Amino acid sequence: MSYLNRIYSGLKPYTPGEQMSDQNYIKLNTNENPYEASEKARKYAQAELSKTRLYQDPENSRLAEAIAKYHHVNQNQVIITNGSDEVLYFIFAGFFTGEKPLLFPNITYGFYRVYAGFCGVNYREVPLKADFTIDLDDYTKGNANIIIANPNAPTGLKMEPSDIERILKADQNSLVVVDEAYVDFGGTSCIRLVEKYDNLIVVQTFSKARQLAGARVGFAISHEKNISDLKKIKYSINPYNVNRISEAMAIGAMEDQEHFEKTISKVIETREAFTSAIREKGFLVLDSSTNFVFAKHPGIKGKALYTKLREKGFLVRHFDTGLLTDFIRISIGKMEDMMLLADAFDNILREAGQ
Amino acid sequence: MSYLNRIYSGLKPYTPGEQMSDQNYIKLNTNENPYEASEKARKYAQAELSKTRLYQDPENSRLAEAIAKYHHVNQNQVIITNGSDEVLYFIFAGFFTGEKPLLFPNITYGFYRVYAGFCGVNYREVPLKADFTIDLDDYTKGNANIIIANPNAPTGLKMEPSDIERILKADQNSLVVVDEAYVDFGGTSCIRLVEKYDNLIVVQTFSKARQLAGARVGFAISHEKNISDLKKIKYSINPYNVNRISEAMAIGAMEDQEHFEKTISKVIETREAFTSAIREKGFLVLDSSTNFVFAKHPGIKGKALYTKLREKGFLVRHFDTGLLTDFIRISIGKMEDMMLLADAFDNILREAGQ
Numbered sequence: 001m002s003y004l005n006r007i008y009s010g011l012k013p014y015t016p017g018e019q020m021s022d023q024n025y026i027k028l029n030t031n032e033n034p035y036e037a038s039e040k041a042r043k044y045a046q047a048e049l050s051k052t053r054l055y056q057d058p059e060n061s062r063l064a065e066a067i068a069k070y071h072h073v074n075q076n077q078v079i080i081t082n083g084s085d086e087v088l089y090f091i092f093a094g095f096f097t098g099e100k101p102l103l104f105p106n107i108t109y110g111f112y113r114v115y116a117g118f119c120g121v122n123y124r125e126v127p128l129k130a131d132f133t134i135d136l137d138d139y140t141k142g143n144a145n146i147i148i149a150n151p152n153a154p155t156g157l158k159m160e161p162s163d164i165e166r167i168l169k170a171d172q173n174s175l176v177v178v179d180e181a182y183v184d185f186g187g188t189s190c191i192r193l194v195e196k197y198d199n200l201i202v203v204q205t206f207s208k209a210r211q212l213a214g215a216r217v218g219f220a221i222s223h224e225k226n227i228s229d230l231k232k233i234k235y236s237i238n239p240y241n242v243n244r245i246s247e248a249m250a251i252g253a254m255e256d257q258e259h260f261e262k263t264i265s266k267v268i269e270t271r272e273a274f275t276s277a278i279r280e281k282g283f284l285v286l287d288s289s290t291n292f293v294f295a296k297h298p299g300i301k302g303k304a305l306y307t308k309l310r311e312k313g314f315l316v317r318h319f320d321t322g323l324l325t326d327f328i329r330i331s332i333g334k335m336e337d338m339m340l341l342a343d344a345f346d347n348i349l350r351e352a353g354q
Numbered sequence: 355m356s357y358l359n360r361i362y363s364g365l366k367p368y369t370p371g372e373q374m375s376d377q378n379y380i381k382l383n384t385n386e387n388p389y390e391a392s393e394k395a396r397k398y399a400q401a402e403l404s405k406t407r408l409y410q411d412p413e414n415s416r417l418a419e420a421i422a423k424y425h426h427v428n429q430n431q432v433i434i435t436n437g438s439d440e441v442l443y444f445i446f447a448g449f450f451t452g453e454k455p456l457l458f459p460n461i462t463y464g465f466y467r468v469y470a471g472f473c474g475v476n477y478r479e480v481p482l483k484a485d486f487t488i489d490l491d492d493y494t495k496g497n498a499n500i501i502i503a504n505p506n507a508p509t510g511l512k513m514e515p516s517d518i519e520r521i522l523k524a525d526q527n528s529l530v531v532v533d534e535a536y537v538d539f540g541g542t543s544c545i546r547l548v549e550k551y552d553n554l555i556v557v558q559t560f561s562k563a564r565q566l567a568g569a570r571v572g573f574a575i576s577h578e579k580n581i582s583d584l585k586k587i588k589y590s591i592n593p594y595n596v597n598r599i600s601e602a603m604a605i606g607a608m609e610d611q612e613h614f615e616k617t618i619s620k621v622i623e624t625r626e627a628f629t630s631a632i633r634e635k636g637f638l639v640l641d642s643s644t645n646f647v648f649a650k651h652p653g654i655k656g657k658a659l660y661t662k663l664r665e666k667g668f669l670v671r672h673f674d675t676g677l678l679t680d681f682i683r684i685s686i687g688k689m690e691d692m693m694l695l696a697d698a699f700d701n702i703l704r705e706a707g708q
Contacts, residue, residue: 003499003529003553004583005451013589019411033407042403045599049396052603053387053565057373082436085592097359118590145357175357199357211407214598229358235367236472238439244568245399245599249406 007120014114017317025315026340028331030213031153031182031292035266035334037211038259041252045215048245056244058235063247066254067219071191076224079231080250082241084181084205084218089115090233091201091220095145095175096121102145105134107323109149109179128155132286136163142171149179151187154319154329156288158187165190168197175226177201184209184264185271186289191221198223208291209264210253215246267291267332274330274338281345282354296326297345299354308348314341361474368468371671380694382685383669384567385507385536385646389620389688391565392613395606399569402599410598412589417601420608421573425545430578433585434604436595438535438559438572443469444587445555445574449499449529450475456499459488461677463503463533482509486640490517496525503533505541508673508683510642512541519544522551529580531555538563538618539625540643545575552577562645563618564607569600621645621686628684628692635699636708650680651699653708662702668695 017030060080068075081087092115096102099122104112106125116123126138132155139146146167151158168176176199178190183204191202201222206212220230234241253260275285275293285295296302305328306318317329332338371384414434422429435441446469450456453476458466460479470477480492486509493500500521505512522530530553532544537558545556555576560566574584588595607614629639629647639649650656659682660672671683686692 001527001552002583003449003580004586005448007451008448008583008586011586011590013586014593015589016409016412016593019409027408030409032409035407036404037406041406045403046400048568049399049603050390052391052395052568053389054381055370055373055384055386055561055567058370082592082597083594085594089591094359094362095357097361114590118587173355198355207409213409213594214402214406216594216597225356229356229362232358232362232365232367233472235369236365236468237443238436239368239370240437240439240567240570243436243570243597243600246597249403 012114012117014111018315020315025313026333026337027315028333028337028341029315029317031208031290031331032213033208033211033263033267033291034332034337035211035263037249038253038256040256041212041249044248044252045245048248051244054244055240056242056247058239060242060247063250066251070254071221073191073194073221074224077194077221077227079220079227079234080242080247081218081220081234083207083216084179084203085111086241087203087218087220087230088179090230091177092116092119092121094229094233100143100145100174102147103139104147105152107132107152107155109153110319112147132157134159136166139167140170143174144171145175147177147179149181150190151182151289153182153290154292154294154317154324154327155286156290156292156294157286158289161188161190161193165193168193168200172197172199175199175201177203179203181205181208182290185267185291194221194223198225201226206250206253209260210250211263212246212249212253215249217242217246217250270335270338271332273335274332274342277339277342278345281342281349283345292329292331294327294329296328297349297354299349300352302326302328305348309344312344312347314344366468366471368465372669374669379667379669380687380691381669382687382691382695383671385562385644385685386567387562387565387617387621387645388686388691389565389617391603392607392610394610395566395603398602398606399599402602405598408598409594410596410601412593414596414601417604420605424608425575427545427548427575428578431548431575431581433574433581433588434596434601435572435574435588437561437570438533438557439465440595441557441572441574441584442533444584445531446470446473446475448583448587454497454499454528456501457493458501459506461486461506461509463507464673466501486511488513490520493521494524497528498525499529501531501533503535504544505536505643507536507644508646508648508671508678508681509640510644510646510648511640512643515542515544515547519547522547522554526551526553529553529555531557533557535559535562536644539621539645548575548577552579555580560604560607563614564604565617566600566603566607569603571596571600571604624689624692625686627689628686628696631693631696632699635696635703637699646683646685648681648683650682651703651708653703654706656680656682659702663698666698666701668698
């Protein structure tokens with residue numbers, strides 16, 4: 001028999017990208033950064049390894065202070081979480097469970113649907129336009145909470161903060177959450193708008209541009225009242241959510257601005273070179289402001305492309321649903337790996353008679 | 355205005371023990387281990403610091419395998435979480451939110467009440483007997499889920515698995531969760547009963563006897579169906595919940611049985627010496643099977659004792675509620691610190707004219 005509450009019988013949990021223990025793949029499927037974390041991050045983490053007998057500060061104040069300083073907000077406008085997934089869960093559970101509907105694009109981070117399902121949120125998925133952009137008019141009608149990934153995933157397309165501001169202005173009694181997981185690779189952050197709009201929560205992560213996917217650190221910035229509400233959720237679920245080693249790594253990553261900028265530049269440079277290279281081969285590639293590209297080829301379906309790449313030792317991500325099924329999402333790795341991938345495309349297209 | 359769902363307006367989050375950044379205290383307030391983690395744990399963690407760009411295996415399979423092997427269960431009977439607090443939350447959210455009431459002692463880990471409040475659980479706190487032990491008859495009437503900390507906190511008292519088995523047997527349609535955070539310091543685990551009872555979930559942590567409080571690793575062992583249900587919750591909230599560094603540390607800690615046993619022996623030896631020493635000074639000390647003692651003195655109230663100890667540089671925990679208010683909870687530190695504390699008691703009692 002099952003002891004699980006029946007309300008969860010239809011639960012559709014999130015399916016993470018494959019994490020192979022097998023190292024024989026060039027892994028371009030979960031938007032990991034191809035460069036290792038800053039040496040400073042590793043050094044700070046190492047100093048914590050002989051202190052694990054002690055709980056960390058549950059507020060992670062030193063990290064909150066570093067983030068606050070970097071983004072020119074107050075420390076009480078920051079909450080640190082176990083990856084940005086955790087703060088997204090706090091937001092869904094705390095803010096989106098009332099009667100007001102929640103809107104998000106029908107093509108976006110697949111976890112929003114999972115959180116909404118788990119938390120029993122009244123949500124509606126709003127179709128993107130045919131070019132995969134958001135129709136602002138869908139989000140300015142009022143009386144709905146909104147969550148938008150900017151840049152969006154898996155499309156890689158970005159919106160300008162001025163557009164987000166139109167949404168924020170339209171109904172200040174509803175909450176607007178902007179998930180900026182990929183913002184450092186070419187988007188513009190909405191953090192500056194927090195000062196002006198109490199109804200904005202900006203979510204960021206250390207997993208992508210800060211190279212800490214495997215250390216799990218995320219955060220949100222908002223009006224202090226919203227942060228205080230999110231902390232009520234945190235202290236009702238898991239007060240010691242971010243361990244001391246990961247906290248120290250994140251502080252080190254924040255302090256090494258040079259490493260941050262240098263590795264971002266390399267990812268962007270590689271993305272642009274790779275995009276040009278595969279467009280020449282006939283691929284449609286959306287304009288990415290992230291560390292991945294979303295691409296399709298008129299001559300070969302997404303699933304077939306995914307499978308053939310896997311046979312050749314490349315792991316990319318394919319979403320086997322509706323509008324996404326023709327595409328594959330390719331994380332941007334090191335230049336040499338991306339050029340190997342471009343070559344592999346040549347072979348696959350040749351084999352497919354294209 | 356607040357965007358938080360009104361259902362949370364009466365929320366009473368957990369209050370963690372003080373975590374001072376100030377190092378001038380002898381810190382005996384959050385049941386931390388006085389010894390550092392095994393060198394093997396630190397070595398394994400260090401090897402991960404240059405791999406953080408990559409997500410960890412979301413199943414934490416290597417650690418799950420190590421735990422399964424150690425406890426003679428199958429790997430699919432284990433779930434790894436971000437401290438045991440996280441798996442407790444999964445259990446409350448997933449299993450305790452139906453109509454069936456949940457029972458737990460009125461004196462126990464304070465977080466159960468918080469989870470129950472947050473998740474909207476129909477719960478009842480069952481009074482302990484005057485000697486702070488559990489009345490088994492309260493838990494064998496059927497038609498109620500049950501959570502028991504064994505050994506209990508903050509009393510430090512243990513129950514035998516044969517008593518837990520009576521509860522398990524009484525109603526196999528209800529779930530019994532045994533929280534064994536402190537079991538390694540003198541209790542007997544109920545993990546062996548998992549084989550026989552599908553309605554048992556045993557929760558343990560690496561925070562206490564494995565010295566990883568600041569790395570955040572906990573786990574639960576149960577029938578594979580319950581673990582699979584708990585994973586549905588995990589994959590609906592935070593699939594990458596335990597980072598790769600903490601996972602590696604926990605594996606190292608599991609492999610160093612000698613360090614584990616040696617440090618436990620030292621804690622137990624210190625606990626017994628300290629208990630004898632302060633009993634001689636007139637303290638009532640409950641028989642502890644944990645790494646803390648729960649004690650009171652007839653001549654001085656718990657709050658006053660807490661305050662005076664703080665003035666003298668010792669941080670202990672005082673719970674300012676009902677039956678607990680006369681007591682203080684003292685974590686077991688190194689022998690020399692505990693003897694300093696015993697001396698401090700002499701001074702405090704003298705100053706109080708006792």
